[in-house]
Amino acid sequence: MTRRSPVSMSIAGERGLPAPSPDALAHSERLRSLIVERIGAAGGWISFAEYMQLALYAxxxxxxxxxxxxxxxxxxxxxxxxxxxxxxxxxxxxxxxxLSDTGTDAVLEFGPGTGRFAADALEVLAEPGSALRRYALLEVSGDLRARQAEQLQAVTAVEWVNELPRGFRGVVFANEVLDALPCERFVVRGEEWWRLGVGLGSSGFEWRVRPPDGAAPGDTEFVEAAKQRIKDLAAQEQALPEGYCGEWHPWLDGWMSALSAAMDKGVVLLADYGLPRYQLLHPDRMQGSLRCHYRHYAHGDPFAYPGLSDITAWVDFSAVAESACRAGFRVAGFTTQTAFLMGAGIEQELQTMAAGLDPSSPDYLSLARGTRTLLLPGEMGESVKFMMLTKNIDEHEMLDEPSFALRDLRDSL
Ligand SMILES: C[S@@+](CC[C@H](N)C(=O)[O-])C[C@H]1O[C@@H](n2cnc3c(N)ncnc32)[C@H](O)[C@@H]1O
Structure with missing residues (x-):
């Protein structure tokens, strides 16, 4: 989420990025016009969350x-x-x-992207003795749904759902979905946090700062969320300096309560780029964690080529834990990707997949390369975190979960 761009962190403006094709540019201009209209209709200012919602999901x-x-x-x-x-x-x-420990039999994957996770996971989940009876995919994008159907055409056990299935019993999985949810941006002004939204300038979209004085939709919720964060940081003896910019995901609470309302019993496994609150909202990160990805360039300008560039912000896992607890979940685990995968047995899986391969073959080298990228701290190993939530699961049903025992980071939340 987010995402890993092989050409790393070259922060560039629109003109510093590779030029899109004429068709792609025309597409981007249509989206730009729609957003311009929205800003006009709203009186000249929209929140960054609304901008991001349109840029990613219009x-x-x-x-x-x-x-x-x-x-x-x-x-x-x-x-x-x-x-x-x-x-x-x-x-x-x-x-x-x-699934077998909790006597449940369904998996629901949120935001399956290309469908690659489902395709590979189902090879394991379809092995003899598996409790799985139903694998459902919930995807908001029609374009990605079509791609998932193509990827999974040989697999009969999957189905697509438009909303959360009621009375769900099983495991919910979401990789790099929370950081694709629209985020609110703020800037520190004296003792207060002000809203950083989007307006129109002579050369296009511009950042516009305004105090949350009740005149714009979402101001009240913004003030509440800001107060909570200022209080939490103060408890850690941390204050953000003047001019600091940061983000949070305002729809997390709604997402979590809808998930809990749909779920009778089960486990939620979330994986995303992110940190506990006091590490994420830290003076070392004066511009926050907002990142855009365009043709493998990671850049910092969400107004460059709207509709052609991904936009993402790191997840505040303290906020995820708070929303989850409010919604009736228990936070059963929080750790790094490396610790999760090691605890979950990636070494055995690697041995199985590498068995019989010549160490100089492309397949073997690709496995070795992939393992390094997943596990090395400077790659995804430390920056991606895994969180496990449970609902209506008795302690005795899931004993000593090894994937979170190796490095329990719940104290940092
Ligand atoms: C960065 S992609 C990650 C895709 C995939 N999980 C992976 O790891 O490759 C984010 C995915 O979440 C989907 N998405 C975003 N918001 C969603 C929502 N509210 N419900 C379901 N899917 C959502 C996007 O359409 C996309 O498929």
Whole structure:
């Protein structure tokens, strides 16, 4: 989420990025006009969350809703399931175990992207003895749904759902979905946090700061969320300096309560780039964690090529834990990707997949490369975190979960 762009952190403006094709540029201009209209209708200012919602999810035009390649070499970024099948297979071993331990039989995957995770995970989940009876995919993007159907055409056990299934019993999985939810941006002004939104200037979209004085939709919620964060940081003897910019995900609470309302019993496994609150909102990160990905360039300008560039912000896992607890979940685990995958048995999975391969063969080298990218601290190993939530699970049903025992980071939340 977010995402890993092989050409790393070259922060560039629109003109510093590779030029899109004329068709892609025309598409971006249509989306730009729609957002300009919205800003005009709102009196000259919209929140950054509204801008991001339109840029990523406006019907037929947003980055995820429309046909840009997005994933893989021809796209803008790669995610863990595309880096190596080891990721999905290792997660699937634990998911399979949780289904049988808790007497449940369904998996629901949120935001499946290309469908690669499901394709690889289902090889493990379909092994003899597995409790799985139903694998459902929930995807907001029609374009990605079509790609998932193509990826999974040989698999009969999957189905697509438009909303959370009622009375769900099983495991919910979401990789790099929370950081694709629209985020609110703020800037520190004296003792207060002000809203950083989007207006129109002579050369296009511009950042516009305003105090949350009740005149714009969402101001009241913004003030509440800011107060809570200022109080939490003060408890850690931390204050953010003047001019600091940061983000949070305002729809997290709603997402979590809808998930809990739909769930009778089960486990939620979330994986995303992120940190506990006091590490994420830290003076070392004066410009926050907002990042855009376009043709494998990671850049910092969300106004460059709207609809052609991914936008993402790191997840505040303290906020995820708070929303989860309010919604009736228990935070059963929080750790790094490396610790999760090691605890979940990636080494055994690697041995199985590498068995019989010549160490100089392309398949072996690709497995080795993928393992490094998933596990090395400077790659995804430390920056991606895993969180496990449970609902209506008795302690005795899931004993000593090894995937979170190796490095329990819940104290840092
Ligand atoms: C960065 S991609 C990650 C895709 C995939 N999980 C992976 O790891 O490759 C984010 C995905 O979440 C989807 N998405 C975003 N908001 C969603 C929502 N509210 N419900 C379901 N899917 C959502 C996007 O359309 C996209 O498929």
């Amino acid at each position: 019907p037929a035009l947003g980055y995820y809703s429309a046909g840009a390649a997005k994933f893989g070499d021809e796209g803008d970024f790669v995610t863990a399931p595309l880096i190596s099948p080891l990721f999905s297979r290792t997660c699937a071993r634990r998911i399979s175990r949780w």
